Amino acid sequence: MSALGTRIGAATAEGRSALIAYLPVGYPDVDASIAAMVAAVEGGADVVEIGVPYSDPGMDGPVIQQAVDVAVRAGVGMRDVLRAVEAVAAAGAVPVVMSYWNPIERYGVDRFADDLAAAGGAGAITPDLIPDEAGPWLAATERLGLDRVFLVAPSSTDARLTSTTAACRGFVYAASTMGVTGTRSTVSDAAEKLVARTRAVAPDLAVCVGLGVSDADQAAEVAGFADGVIVGSAYVRAMLDGRGADGVRALSGELAEGVRRQAGA
Amino acid sequence: MTTSAVHPPEQRLEPARPSWPDETGHFGVFGGRFVPEALVAALDELTEAYRAMRADPAFQEEFARLQRDYTGRPSPITEVARFAEHCGGARVLLKREDLNHTGSHKINNVLGQALLTKRIGKSRVIAETGAGQHGVATATAAALMGLSCTVYMGEEDTRRQALNVARMRLLGAEVIPVTTGSRTLKDAINEAFRDWVTNVETTNYVFGTVAGPHPFPEMVRDFQRVIGDEARAQLLEREGRLPDAVLACVGGGSNAIGVFTAFVPDDGVRLVGLEAGGDGVDTGRHAATITGGSPGVLHGARSYLLQDDNGQTIESHSISAGLDYPGVGPEHSHLHDIGRAEYRAVTDAEAMEAFALLCRTEGIIPAIESAHALAGAMRLGQELGPDTLLLVNLSGRGDKDVETASRWFGLGDREEVDPGPGLDTDQQPTEGAVTQGDAVAGQDAGETA
Incomplete structure (x- = not known):
């Protein structure tokens, strides 16, 4: 039973998309980042992507880089991440860890999976791990029934869409555009095409769209064709601007309205 | 392997290939591809094009000609x-x-990768550089082959190596100082990957060393x-x-x-x-x-x-x-x-x-x-x-x-330099010299990107 799949399925049953909020652990410090995640849940996020700080975040744009750089310098590690997982679960949302691969490998793949499951985490999103290299992670998540979310991109061939979605559990992360994380003024046409191509090869897997969604109107647009809307940089921007937990809660409220607009319209 | 060669072999990529990496770029437990999915298609394209090029006599001939007439090979x-x-x-x-x-071995690799760039029909190359040598080599190959060139370089290094920045710009390259992370080579590599994932339709990443995702370690080794x-x-x-x-x-x-x-x-x-x-x-x-x-x-x-x-x-x-x-x-x-x-x-x-x-x-x-x-x-x-x-x-x-x-x-202000053959086995920086860690130093003529 996939925790992510269940929660996203419940949103679908309500005739809306799920709202997935990304925030990194440790910006501006561990406690404040956890408070922000809880606030994101209070504002209406269904799932929180809990970011593991990493020194070389090759898929992230300047906003997220700036925040995680602070966390890395402060020595934030997996224990802090697990504490955030517990807090998000207690707040009533589904916690999923978002981590580049090396921090997980360094912590130990099996140890990470065990500790994540014990903390109530649903699983992990691994942006620089493709299923081809994921043997130990596939085995560990299989053993514990954890979700594993891999990415697909507009450049993915149909063959790769097929093999990658087959390896996913919970949902598949559709990168809406070729590029790095960051807010954009428009949602690329590529996103809708990618979702359609992905659904064609994996009709039973939820498809959530990330990269570039930052406000309620964009969330509503993406909710028109995706099972879940992933928002990252806009949340981090709120923290960088010093709007704190209140700002994050307010943003979640707007985005939660956006992902429901489709249903009411 | 045995050889009876008595003359430097012409540049060949096929003979005596080591048994590694495997088809997916693994050297034992090392190597592979740990990249965002968005780059997989480009890496696959590069791998296929490289393998086809390696087997193509016309490429071998062109590469050998450049090595001889442009680089000056064989080196003595x-x-x-x-x-x-x-x-x-x-x-x-x-x-x-x-x-x-x-001025270094870097040219061997960039000529091969620049030819590959043309073969796959891309018009722009990007490169990372630590302090300049791979950047200069890439800018050189780009000038020679009419490619547009962008080089990422840590901000610290652009300051310390202003002369190399000028060299690259003379050769027509755009040099972008990288201000993220530690502002050094590893961050320049991160930034080059971000550029690549965004512009992969027009751009090839000319990687400078035998690191990075498959096929770079194999391809750079072969070059x-x-x-x-x-x-x-x-x-x-x-x-x-x-x-x-x-x-x-x-x-x-x-x-x-x-x-x-x-x-x-x-x-x-x-x-x-x-x-x-x-x-x-x-x-x-x-x-x-x-x-x-x-x-x-x-x-x-x-x-x-x-x-x-x-x-x-x-x-x-x-x-x-x-x-x-x-x-x-x-x-x-x-x-x-x-x-x-x-x-x-x-x-x-x-x-x-x-x-x-x-x-x-x-x-x-x-x-x-x-x-x-x-x-x-x-x-x-x-x-x-x-x-x-x-x-x-x-x-x-x-x-x-x-x-x-x-x-x-501490040679700068001296009238005379000790002409002895450097017998001083415990040579230390003299007064006024920079500290050892204060690497004002060289370009990456040796190694990395």
């Missing part, structure tokens, strides 16, 4: 008898990659192996025998892989990689990735790297900017783990002693990167004793390092 072998007096009686032969156009292929044949011709040891500096590891590859099947030949020991491996201020690091994933591949308990990359330190990289190519990690090659650390002070010695005994100013290999030869010669034959890859020339060396030795 020079015996350095006066230098060898400080190497325990061993004989020392240098493979002169410093005499290549642009650099000409160094060892030539040297092996040259030694057989002039000495009638193989060397006892082959030595090269290792940052990312491209010049070392280049000279090692031909000798890997020759069990009697020791392969010795010299890593940058900075202030000393036990001080924590070094770039000796295999000597002082542990296996992990960085920049798209599994290999040894310098990392902390949280898996965060640790910043490296070396007087040689070209060796100042916290990762290393996966094939070196494999060669280390199977015991085929050995890796040793050379401190800044040891490298600078060897640097001075080669200048004063042979009239050759080496790149500071390459001076690490020379220092390794001084030590290994003492261990192996008289009449052994050491082949050292002189990966680059040191014109770029003159300012760093002047500061290190």
Whole structure:
């Protein structure tokens, strides 16, 4: 039973998309980042992507880089991440860890999976791990029934869409555009095409769209064709601007309205 | 492998290929692809195009022509008898990659990758550079082949290497200072990958060393192996025998892989990689990735790297900017783990002693990167004793390092320079010199990107 799949399925049953909020652990410090995640849940996020700080975040744009750089310098590690997982679960949302691969490998793949499951985490999103290299992670998540979310991109061939979605559990992360994380003024046409191509090869897997969604109107647009809307940089921007937990809660409220607009319209 | 070659072989990529990597780029447990899915299609395209090109006689001919007429290959072998007096009686032969156009081995790789860029129909190349040599080489190849070129360089390095920034711009390249993270080479690589994932339809990433995701470690090795292929044949011709040891500096590891590859099947030949020991491996201020690091994933591949308990990359330190990289190519990690090659650390002070010695005994100013290999030869010669034959890859020339060396030795304001042959075995920076860690230093003539 996939925790992510269940929660996203419940949103679908309500005739809306799920709202997935990304925030990194440790910006501006561990406690404040956890408070922000809880606030994101209070504002209406269904799932929180809990970011593991990493020194070389090759898929992230300047906003997220700036925040995680602070966390890395402060020595934030997996224990802090697990504490955030517990807090998000207690707040009533589904916690999923978002981590580049090396921090997980360094912590130990099996140890990470065990500790994540014990903390109530649903699983992990691994942006620089493709299923081809994921043997130990596939085995560990299989053993514990954890979700594993891999990415697909507009450049993915149909063959790769097929093999990658087959390896996913919970949902598949559709990168809406070729590029790095960051807010954009428009949602690329590529996103809708990618979702359609992905659904064609994996009709039973939820498809959530990330990269570039930052406000309620964009969330509503993406909710028109995706099972879940992933928002990252806009949340981090709120923290960088010093709007704190209140700002994050307010943003979640707007985005939660956006992902429901489709249903009411 | 046996060979009866008595002349330097023409540039060939096919013969005597090592049994690694496998089809998906693994060298034992190392290598592979740890990249965002968005890059997989581009890496697959590159792999297929490269394999087709490698098998294409027309490409082989064009590549060989460029190597000969543009780079100036084959590079000669020079015996350095006066230098060898400080190497325990061993004989020392240098493979002169410093005499290549642009001043280092980097040109070997960029010409191959630039031809590949044209073959796959892309019009723009990007590159990372530590302090300039790979950036200059890429800008050179781009100028030669009419490609637009963008080079990412850590902001710190653009300041310290202003002359190289100007060189690249003269050659028509755009140089972008990178202000993220530690503002060094590893961040320049991150930024180049971000550019690539965004512009992959028009852009090819010309990677500078044998690291990164598959196919880069294999492809860059194949373009650099000409160094060892030539040297092996040259030694057989002039000495009638193989060397006892082959030595090269290792940052990312491209010049070392280049000279090692031909000798890997020759069990009697020791392969010795010299890593940058900075202030000393036990001080924590070094770039000796295999000597002082542990296996992990960085920049798209599994290999040894310098990392902390949280898996965060640790910043490296070396007087040689070209060796100042916290990762290393996966094939070196494999060669280390199977015991085929050995890796040793050379401190800044040891490298600078060897640097001075080669200048004063042979009239050759080496790149500071390459001076690490020379220092390794001084030590290994003492261990192996008289009449052994050491082949050292002189990966680059040191014109770029003159300012760093002047500061290190405090030469700038002096009327006279001690003409002695650098016998001072404990040479320290004189007053007024920069500290060892204050790497104003060289370009990456040695190694990494």
